[in-house]
Amino acid sequence: MQVGIDQIGFYTPNKYVDMVDLAYARNEDPNKFLIGIGQNKMSVADQTQDAVSMGINATLRYLDQIAREKVGLLIVGTESSVDQSKSASLFIKSALALPANVRTFEVKEACFGMTAGIMIARDYVRLHPHHSAIVIGSDIARYGVNTGGEVTQGAGSISMLIKADPQILAINKEHSSYSEDINDFWRPNDSAVAVVDGKYSKNVYLDFFKHTFKDYLRQTGIKTSDFTALLYHLPFVKMGFKANEWAITGQDEKTKKRLKENFAVAARYGKEVGNIYTASLYLSLLSLMENAKLPANAKIGMFSYGSGAMGEFYSGQIVEGYEKNLHANADQKMINRRQKLTIPEYEQIFNQALESPQDNLELQSDEQTGTWYFAGTKNRIRQYFQK
Numbered sequence: 001m002q003v004g005i006d007q008i009g010f011y012t013p014n015k016y017v018d019m020v021d022l023a024y025a026r027n028e029d030p031n032k033f034l035i036g037i038g039q040n041k042m043s044v045a046d047q048t049q050d051a052v053s054m055g056i057n058a059t060l061r062y063l064d065q066i067a068r069e070k071v072g073l074l075i076v077g078t079e080s081s082v083d084q085s086k087s088a089s090l091f092i093k094s095a096l097a098l099p100a101n102v103r104t105f106e107v108k109e110a111c112f113g114m115t116a117g118i119m120i121a122r123d124y125v126r127l128h129p130h131h132s133a134i135v136i137g138s139d140i141a142r143y144g145v146n147t148g149g150e151v152t153q154g155a156g157s158i159s160m161l162i163k164a165d166p167q168i169l170a171i172n173k174e175h176s177s178y179s180e181d182i183n184d185f186w187r188p189n190d191s192a193v194a195v196v197d198g199k200y201s202k203n204v205y206l207d208f209f210k211h212t213f214k215d216y217l218r219q220t221g222i223k224t225s226d227f228t229a230l231l232y233h234l235p236f237v238k239m240g241f242k243a244n245e246w247a248i249t250g251q252d253e254k255t256k257k258r259l260k261e262n263f264a265v266a267a268r269y270g271k272e273v274g275n276i277y278t279a280s281l282y283l284s285l286l287s288l289m290e291n292a293k294l295p296a297n298a299k300i301g302m303f304s305y306g307s308g309a310m311g312e313f314y315s316g317q318i319v320e321g322y323e324k325n326l327h328a329n330a331d332q333k334m335i336n337r338r339q340k341l342t343i344p345e346y347e348q349i350f351n352q353a354l355e356s357p358q359d360n361l362e363l364q365s366d367e368q369t370g371t372w373y374f375a376g377t378k379n380r381i382r383q384y385f386q387k
Contacts, residue, residue: 003125004166004316006132009061010286010331011054012156012273014367015044016338017346019151025343026146033151038237038267042274043338044346045140045155047353048365048373051080052091053384054157055138056372059096061327066161068097072131073124074104077113077278079187080139081106082382092136095372095384110185111233112306113137114158114278119312121162122171132163137279141235142354144193145347152236154274158282167325168289168318169300175314176216178208185307192354201307202239208311209243209303216301216313224248225255227315228298229262229288233281233305234270240284241267243303265292272335278306289318290328296320337368 019039023030033039045054055076076089087106107116114137121133138157143149184201187194209232217223224230230247232240244263248256269287276283281304288294298318305311341349357363357376365373365387375383 001126001129001164002166002170003122003162003164004170004319005160005168006163006166007062007066007161007325008168008282008286009058009159009327010156010283010334011057011061012043012276012334012338013045013049013054014338015046015341015349016041016272017044017341017343021343022151026150036238037151038241038271039151039274040271042151042154043156044341044349045353046349047357048363048367048375049140049155050082050374051076051078051138051140051157052082052088052382053372053374054155055088055092055136055159056095056384058136058138058157058159059092059134060370060372061159061330062161063096066132069099070130070132071098071102071134072128073121073133074098074102074136075117075120075133076106076136076138077108077115077117078106078138079108079110079113079277081108084189088138089136091382091384095386109310110306110308111235111277111280112304112310112312114282115304115312118160118162118171119175125162125164129164132161135160135162137276137282139277139279141275141277142193142350143196145350147193148198149194149196152275154276156273156276156279156283158276158279158286160282166319168322169285169316170319171316172314174216174220175312176212176219177310177312178211178215179310182309184309196307204307204309205239205305206243206246208305208309209313210246212303212311212313213247213301216315222299222315224251224259226299227259227301228294228318229266230259230301230303231263231266231281231284231288232303234267234284235275235280237267237271262288262292269335286326286331289322290326290331294318294322
């Protein structure tokens with residue numbers, strides 16, 4: 001029995017910052033951001049968008065096309081949790097009107113959280129083949145205004161339906177995992193922004209990729225040339241680019257060309273949206289599938305990384321007719337509908353979003369009709385409305 005991705009939805013907020021504008025405002029050469037980091041734009045979440053609302057909106061992309069009564073599991077992977085106790089998944093389950101018997105919880109391990117959820121969901125469906133599972137990665141990457149990590153911020157969510165006989169991607173059973181207790185990136189309880197040792201984190205990322213990729217090839221007997229594409233967690237595009245360059249070293253020219261070209265296609269959405277933590281790898285997958293023509297059974301390798309640190313490499317096979325179950329036009333329209341912010345506007349919105357709104361003050365959203373948003377707290381209880 002094959003288990004994998006049957007549906008996929010995407011959401012990103014309706015505002016963005018252009019990297020050229022940001023570079024000039026920070027007295028930097030724009031090419032440092034455009035080429036050195038590999039980013040063009042980054043989405044900006046205002047006070048009305050959080051991990052919950054973005055997760056709801058991503059799932060709405062396909063919700064009407066699935067059998068809700070068969071959903072038995074809902075997992076949210078996030079490092080942008082809205083509560084220290086209550087899971088983001090319960091807010092989302094309520095908004096989506098899913099059945100009361102759905103098992104639901106939140107998982108955390110930095111940017112690895114969505115992959116952890118997918119693996120749990122895959123094993124759940126194997127034991128319960130008549131049920132499906134929704135897995136959501138939803139995050140806002142924040143390092144602070146005028147900080148070293150500012151250019152690697154972003155906001156967005158990816159939602160997937162995992163089920164038997166999937167229509168998009170079948171997940172292969174083999175995987176390679178590696179973990180160490182290290183301090184390359186973290187966010188203390190008393191901080192609204194992350195703490196990161198950027199150079200160290202880049203080195204750890206590459207080390208974890210090399211370890212898991214080589215181990216995966218050793219386990220399976222698969223060769224690098226067997227992959228149609230290699231995809232990566234992209235905190236910024238240049239990070240994955242370096243890993244991909246290492247992976248294709250020594251390969252034949254045909255393999256190098258294919259893996260280079262497909263990496264560029266997979267990075268297309270990330271260059272426009274920025275870092276979305278747990279969902280970044282799967283934004284790469286969506287970008288590849290919506291912007292390339294992939295043959296049935298194409299083998300897609302995926303490297304997931306979460307600082308602190310946890311790495312995993314696994315693969316999937318493209319299902320014939322996968323493109324019929326995507327929403328390429330709607331996703332591109334959503335990216336294009338974003339409003340460009342001036343740097344002062346961005347700074348004001350960013351800093352305001354770091355603060356908790358005044359209790360019993362209802363927030364208003366400037367999003368499109370039908371979009372869910374965080375409306376503030378009422379008696380310290382979070383409120384979510386659909387515009």
